[in-house]
Amino acid sequence: MIRLIPRTQPSKAMIFLSPLLALTLTAVTAFFIFAFILTDIEVSSVFYTLFVEPLIDTYYISELLVKAAPLIMIALGLSIGFRAGVWNIGAEGQYVIGGITGGAVGLYFYNVEGFWLIPLMSLAAILGGMFYAGIAAFLKTKYQVNEILVTLMLTYVAVLFLSAMLQGPMRNPSGFNFPESRPFHDSALLPIIWQGTRLNIGLIIAVILSFVTWFGIKRHLSGLQIKITGSAPRAAKFAGFDDKKTIWFALLISGGVAGLAGLFEVIGPAGQITPGLPQFYGFTAIIVAFLSRLHPIAIIFSSLLIALTYIGGENVQIYFNLPSSITNIFQGMLLFYFLACDVLIQYKIVFFKTIRQKL
Amino acid sequence: MKYQLEIQNITKSYGDLKANDDISLSIKPASIHALLGENGAGKSTLVKVIYGSLQADSGQMQWCGEGYSPKSPFEAREQGIAMVFQHFSLFESLTVAENIILGLDDIGLDTDFTEQIIKYSKQYGLDINPQQVVGDLSVGARQRVEIIRCLMQNPKLLIMDEPTSVLTPQEVTDLFITLRKLAEDGCAILYISHKLEEVRQLCSEATILRGGQLVQNCNPQDHNKQELAEMMIGKKLVQLARSNITTGQDIFSINNLSRKSEDMFGVDLHDISLTIKQGSIVGIAGVAGNGQDELMELLIGEVEAPADSLIFKGEDVGRLNPHQRRQLSMFFIPEERLGHGAVPDMGLHENMLLSRPQKSEMTNYGVINWQNVEKLTQQVIDDFKVQTQSSKMLAKSLSGGNLQKFMVGRELIQNPELLIVSQPTWGVDAGSENNIHQSLIALADQGSAILIISQDLDEILTLCEQVHVLSEGSLSAAVDMEDNGLEKISNLMVGSEKQ
Numbered sequence: 001m002i003r004l005i006p007r008t009q010p011s012k013a014m015i016f017l018s019p020l021l022a023l024t025l026t027a028v029t030a031f032f033i034f035a036f037i038l039t040d041i042e043v044s045s046v047f048y049t050l051f052v053e054p055l056i057d058t059y060y061i062s063e064l065l066v067k068a069a070p071l072i073m074i075a076l077g078l079s080i081g082f083r084a085g086v087w088n089i090g091a092e093g094q095y096v097i098g099g100i101t102g103g104a105v106g107l108y109f110y111n112v113e114g115f116w117l118i119p120l121m122s123l124a125a126i127l128g129g130m131f132y133a134g135i136a137a138f139l140k141t142k143y144q145v146n147e148i149l150v151t152l153m154l155t156y157v158a159v160l161f162l163s164a165m166l167q168g169p170m171r172n173p174s175g176f177n178f179p180e181s182r183p184f185h186d187s188a189l190l191p192i193i194w195q196g197t198r199l200n201i202g203l204i205i206a207v208i209l210s211f212v213t214w215f216g217i218k219r220h221l222s223g224l225q226i227k228i229t230g231s232a233p234r235a236a237k238f239a240g241f242d243d244k245k246t247i248w249f250a251l252l253i254s255g256g257v258a259g260l261a262g263l264f265e266v267i268g269p270a271g272q273i274t275p276g277l278p279q280f281y282g283f284t285a286i287i288v289a290f291l292s293r294l295h296p297i298a299i300i301f302s303s304l305l306i307a308l309t310y311i312g313g314e315n316v317q318i319y320f321n322l323p324s325s326i327t328n329i330f331q332g333m334l335l336f337y338f339l340a341c342d343v344l345i346q347y348k349i350v351f352f353k354t355i356r357q358k359l
Numbered sequence: 360m361k362y363q364l365e366i367q368n369i370t371k372s373y374g375d376l377k378a379n380d381d382i383s384l385s386i387k388p389a390s391i392h393a394l395l396g397e398n399g400a401g402k403s404t405l406v407k408v409i410y411g412s413l414q415a416d417s418g419q420m421q422w423c424g425e426g427y428s429p430k431s432p433f434e435a436r437e438q439g440i441a442m443v444f445q446h447f448s449l450f451e452s453l454t455v456a457e458n459i460i461l462g463l464d465d466i467g468l469d470t471d472f473t474e475q476i477i478k479y480s481k482q483y484g485l486d487i488n489p490q491q492v493v494g495d496l497s498v499g500a501r502q503r504v505e506i507i508r509c510l511m512q513n514p515k516l517l518i519m520d521e522p523t524s525v526l527t528p529q530e531v532t533d534l535f536i537t538l539r540k541l542a543e544d545g546c547a548i549l550y551i552s553h554k555l556e557e558v559r560q561l562c563s564e565a566t567i568l569r570g571g572q573l574v575q576n577c578n579p580q581d582h583n584k585q586e587l588a589e590m591m592i593g594k595k596l597v598q599l600a601r602s603n604i605t606t607g608q609d610i611f612s613i614n615n616l617s618r619k620s621e622d623m624f625g626v627d628l629h630d631i632s633l634t635i636k637q638g639s640i641v642g643i644a645g646v647a648g649n650g651q652d653e654l655m656e657l658l659i660g661e662v663e664a665p666a667d668s669l670i671f672k673g674e675d676v677g678r679l680n681p682h683q684r685r686q687l688s689m690f691f692i693p694e695e696r697l698g699h700g701a702v703p704d705m706g707l708h709e710n711m712l713l714s715r716p717q718k719s720e721m722t723n724y725g726v727i728n729w730q731n732v733e734k735l736t737q738q739v740i741d742d743f744k745v746q747t748q749s750s751k752m753l754a755k756s757l758s759g760g761n762l763q764k765f766m767v768g769r770e771l772i773q774n775p776e777l778l779i780v781s782q783p784t785w786g787v788d789a790g791s792e793n794n795i796h797q798s799l800i801a802l803a804d805q806g807s808a809i810l811i812i813s814q815d816l817d818e819i820l821t822l823c824e825q826v827h828v829l830s831e832g833s834l835s836a837a838v839d840m841e842d843n844g845l846e847k848i849s850n851l852m853v854g855s856e857k858q
Contacts, residue, residue: 221725224712232702237661238693239713240682 004347014345019291022337023305027051029333041320049319050312050326060311062197066269067307070095070261072206072299074285076213077254079294083217085230086250088136090151091258092282093158094129098259099266100165101128103181103273106188106266107170113187121188121267122260129259130252132158137251141244147251159278166275181273190268202264206300209257213296226250258282287335293342306331361424363388363547364409364440364516369418371404377571378404379415384566384576386516391538391548393558393579395591396568397788398760402551405568406518409549410442411435423515441509442518447501451494455504458493462508472511479510483537494624498647499530506537517541518549523557527646528816528849535561553789555579555587556817569593592790599796599821601804607637610808611689611777616668618653626650628657631834633827635777635808640799642823643812643834646852650832651694651812655781658810659691660684671777685716690775692766694782694812696759700766703755707747707765708736710754714769735772743768744794760791767795771802778802781812796822816848828852 027047034043054060074091081088088094102125109117132154139145166179175182190200217223229236229246236243261281266273288306292298313327362385371379379401386392396402407413409420411429420427422438429435432442449458456473476489485503493501502522509517519538523531538548538561552558558565559579567574567590574590582590589595612635618628628650635641645651656662658669664677676684681691691714697703701710711732715721720731736750745765747757754762763784770778783799784792799822803809812829813819819826826844828835828851835851838844 219727219729221712221722221727224709224727227705228702228713231704232698234661234695234699235702235713238659238681238691238699240660240680240685242680 001351003350004343005350007346007348010345018341018345019338022334022341025337025341026330026333029337030330033329038320046316046320046322049315050330051308053315054308054311059197060315062194062199064304064307064311065203066198066200067310068300068303069200069203069206069268070265070281071285071288071303071306073202073209073261073264074254074258074281075288075292075299075303076206076209076296077257078285079289079292079296079299080213080217080226081250081254082289083230083294084226084246084250085233086140086247087148088133088151088251088254089148089286090133090136090153090155090158090282091254091285092278092280093151093155094132094255094258095262095265095282096155096158096162096278097132097262098125098129098256099262099273099277100162100170101125102259102263103184103266104170106184107181109188110182111185117187118190118267121263125259125263126256127259129255129257129262131255132259133251133255134248137248140251141247147247155282162273162277163275166273170273172272179275183272184267188267189271190264198269200264200268202261202268205264210296210300217296222249258285284331287331290335291338305334309334361388362386362421363390363423364427364549365421365424366405366409367419367421369405369408369415369420371408371413371415379408380571381418382568382573383418384573386547386549387564388515388547389542389545390564391542391550391562393562393565394549394551394568395553395555395558395565395579395587397553397591397790398786399570399758399788400568400591401571402568403520404571406442406520406549406551409435410440410518436512439513439515440518441512441514441516443502443505443509443520443522445520445522445524447505449493449501449504451492453493454489455487455491455493455496456489458504459489459508459511463511475511476507479507483510483540484533485537486533499526499533502526502534510541514546516547516549518551520551521553522550523552523554527852528845529853531557553591554817555584555591558587559584567591588789592788592793594790597793597797599793599800601640601800601824604638604803604824605806606639607806609634610637610672611635611810612670613658614668614670616654616657616664618657618662618664620653626653626832628653628832633810633834635810635825637776637808638803638806639825640803640809640811640823641825641827642819643810643827643829644816644819644848644852645812645814645829647814649829651781651814651829653832654829655691655693655779655812658779659693682715685714685773688716688773688776690714690770690773690778692770692778692780692783694785696762696766697755701754701762704753706751706753707740707745707757708733708750710765711736711739711769714773716773739765739768739772742772743798760787763787764791764794767798771798775802775807777808777810779810779812782814783811784813784815784818792818816845820845 031043034046054064074095078088078091102121105121105124135154136147136150139150140147163179166181170181172180172182190202192200193204225241225246228239229241229243233243265277284306288299288302291302309327309330313324313330316322316326317324364386367383369379369382370377382405394402404413408415411432411434427438456476459476460472473489479485480487485507487500487503487507493504522534526534542548550562562579565579566576569591579587613631613633616628616631620627626649631654657664660679660681666675666677669677671687671689674687676687693700712721721728721735733750739745740747740750743764745768746761767783783795799809811819811823826838826840826848828838828848830851838847
């Protein structure tokens with residue numbers, strides 16, 4: 001019989017080394033998978049396209065950062081909830097709703113110039129995302145409905161709502177009936193911070209948010225409240241923390257940030273609202289959050305890593321005609337190995353000969 | 360003379376820590392032998408070696424004069440060693456008979472155990488109905504089930520781990536009768552405890568351990584309680600007494616507080632009333648599971664009570680949450696240390712923030728000043744002699760006694776006008792217990808009020824000048840301690856007398 005026994009003193013070095021170990025294991029496994037299925041292509045050139053090219057070409061680097069920004073933002077919000085034991089699985093839905101509500105404000109003020117426009121749209125996006133996550137908070141605190149189910153199901157509703165809006169009120173009047181909104185005008189688009197690329201100010205905001213979150217978790221009572229509610233609910237009550245407030249707080253924050261990320265996609269790289277808005281950022285951010293062990297600064301790095309699998313995956317799709325699920329395979333393996341390594345930091349494997357140890 | 364069990368020079372280490380260092384003891388057949396020691400003295404390690412769940416690094420054991428080195432509890436049971444653990448392993452939804460059958464190593468399915476259970480139950484005064492569901496039984500009755508389960512194996516040595524910590528005085532008396540009878544019939548008993556009065560009553564031999572080493576093998580009846588305690592902790596105990604009890608005005612009252620429990624196995628509270636004066640220590644005695652947890656939740660504020668059912672300094676506090684109550688200078692120490700009074704996976708300094716008054720140096724508009732928090736944590740550690748490497752050690756890494764001292768210190772450092780504490784010395788070693796009792800008395804002497812909910816009657820009788828008994832969710836009036844007070848309390852605890 002095999003059992004996992006907690007280690008008395010988890011190794012400090014391994015805590016930092018385990019992500020690298022997971023990455024190595026992922027690469028090795030991927031190598032064997034490719035070697036097995038690819039008969040006529042050089043495996044090393046696939047690896048080069050996947051992992052190296054996106055890091056040496058300026059265009060790919062900028063795209064990498066473009067993809068990382070929404071992942072950072074959404075993962076930050078989710079990590080707060082996960083710390084509190086509130087499982088918001090539907091950030092994708094909140095992201096879509098934020099894109100719609102924020103974008104709607106932009107479309108309403110079509111051709112109106114003003115520095116206030118983007119802040120106003122951001123506010124609308126945050127409120128939209130908050131409202132959408134708030135539904136789950138309401139049902140959970142009032143009727144003990146599981147937030148995992150509610151947030152997940154509402155994601156599908158959000159995607160359908162998006163398509164209804166694009167077929168109807170939001171459709172571009174001069175867009176040949178394509179289900180797309182008008183392209184946003186300059187005053188409603190995020191400023192580009194790297195000329196000649198699509199990289200916009202969203203990345204800077206995402207990084208700032210990481211540090212704000214880090215401060216909140218380290219230095220503010222609300223961070224402590226979330227941590228205690230997640231790890232010892234009775235102790236949280238003893239401290240006088242209201243668990244319902246914590247649930248609301250966690251869901252509103254993660255919903256709001258996801259909504260803002262949705263808007264930034266719409267008025268950033270996309271430039272208009274399209275049916276292609278949902279890109280699984282909301283789900284991928286869950287992987288990002290766990291890869292970073294819910295640490296706000298580490299989220300920046302794991303977002304970059306996951307963004308790399310996106311860009312690299314797209315490239316091998318284009319150059320070698322490989323299926324797009326390559327990206328998913330990588331993300332899945334990465335998470336699997338990372339979690340496995342993490343378990344072995346905290347626990348050791350012990351083999352038992354007898355089953356009957358004690359009555 | 361041939362010994363039942365002879366232990367010679369047993370040593371067992373965990374890493375650098377010697378949990379048992381060269382320990383020898385001999386148990387005579389048909390004797391009741393006490394194993395005394397504080398938490399961490401090495402009692403459990405030694406017992407685990409005897410019971411086969413651990414193997415010693417060096418040393419030998421002889422069972423009935425023959426070499427004995429069990430590799431597992433199974434082998435120990437085959438030899439005739441049985442053990443009643445402090446925490447029972449019974450299935451609540453099964454009957455007594457089913458539980459007993461499940462515990463046996465060799466099950467003949469055709470045997471009728473009911474008769475055998477009744478036989479033992481009659482022979483040793485272990486009052487039990489085999490068909491009753493364990494979930495409905497009191498703690499004492501559950502212990503009787505465990506004992507019968509052991510007797511089914513015809514043991515030659517019965518190990519009892521802290522058996523009386525959960526029993527009422529009457530149940531303790533009954534248990535002693537059973538144990539004496541068992542010894543008369545030839546079954547040796549190894550009795551693990553840190554309650555010295557009991558050991559003096561029951562045992563004719565005692566082995567005292569301290570810090571993993573053997574202090575002495577002696578006859579406990581030759582020594583008084585004080586001497587035994589001092590051997591056990593290795594230093595002089597401070598005599599506890601309240602110097603001057605000066606009580607002031609009423610500061611806190613509970614008025615007709617009732618609560619219907621939402622939990623299936625919870626206890627409803629009926630019409631509880633109580634008044635506490637400044638400078639007095641009030642005790643609520645009672646056996647566990649009679650509504651203590653439910654009452655404590657209301658007193659802390661984890662569950663809302665009707666506003667005017669709790670009045671503190673003339674203010675209705677029933678609807679306030681724990682944090683708001685602390686602002687009025689009410690502080691609390693819950694029974695459960697890990698997971699309730701402290702977060703196991705957080706450092707002491709972080710745990711410090713669970714209980715904080717509004718105007719403190721620890722936080723400013725919600726921003727935590729870690730420097731001050733650590734300073735305060737260090738102060739608690741120093742003032743209350745908490746043994747820990749640093750203020751950042753995880754709560755779960757501290758021993759029970761040390762964590763309890765920390766939790767008591769955390770609240771006392773706020774100078775509470777009212778302290779409500781449940782089981783202040785539960786599972787705490789004698790030295791720490793003495794320290795905690797001293798701190799509580801000092802707090803009351805300076806004019807604060809203290810409410811103690813405890814199952815440890817000795818504790819209540821030592822500290823409190825006003826005693827109530829909680830039984831089946833009802834609180835008795837204050838017991839008049841003159842004229843057979845102990846007997847009255849005992850009767851109230853089992854619910855046979857209503858006042």
